Amino acid sequence: MEIRREPVFETESRRGAPTLAEFAKNSQISEDKVWELIEDGQVSARFVNDSILIMQDQPQFDRMLPVEGPKTEPEFSIDSRPLPDISASAPSEEIEHPHDFTEDNHDILAFAQDALSRNAELSKELLATKDELLRLKDERISFLSELLTQKDKEIRSLNRSLEEFATLKKFELR
Secondary structure, eight states, X not given: OOOOBOOOOSSSSGGGOOBHHHHHHHHTOOHHXXXXXXXXXXXXXXXXXXXXXXXXXXXXXXXXXXXXXXXXOOOOOOSOOOOOOOSTTSOXXXXXXXXXXXXXXXXXXXXXXXXXXXXXXXXXXHHHHHHHXXXXXXXXXHHHHHHHHHHHHHHHHHHHHHHHHHHHHHHHHO
């Protein structure tokens, strides 16, 4: 059973909607309890003209029946009139085109083909550039590897010299 709520409008009479304090007094509950009911969704409220109005249930709306308007029946004509001949006004088989779009389509096709060919050329250039970068990186890696090998040999040589120097120093101290 659906209960409709009375809408609250901003009028002087407030259409009978009590304020929060009036509703609490009439229901013999505290205003805090009314706030709890509002928060729980058991009571609807609106803020109108610096006051909180409570929307009340209107049970008389449940008993109201829908208003039926006058019955209208479709009007059918009984007299037999011939249907208008639409074959005479039918368009001819040949349809006239006020604009010829083939030239526009040709231009669009030429533009698209040109764009595709430019895209292919740029892709080839991009691949060539990437290949060149990879080649240069490989050269750099090989150069750095050789340099690392030379430095490694130099470090080993210096370590051997250091060990020999330490050994000579031991013999000198004896």
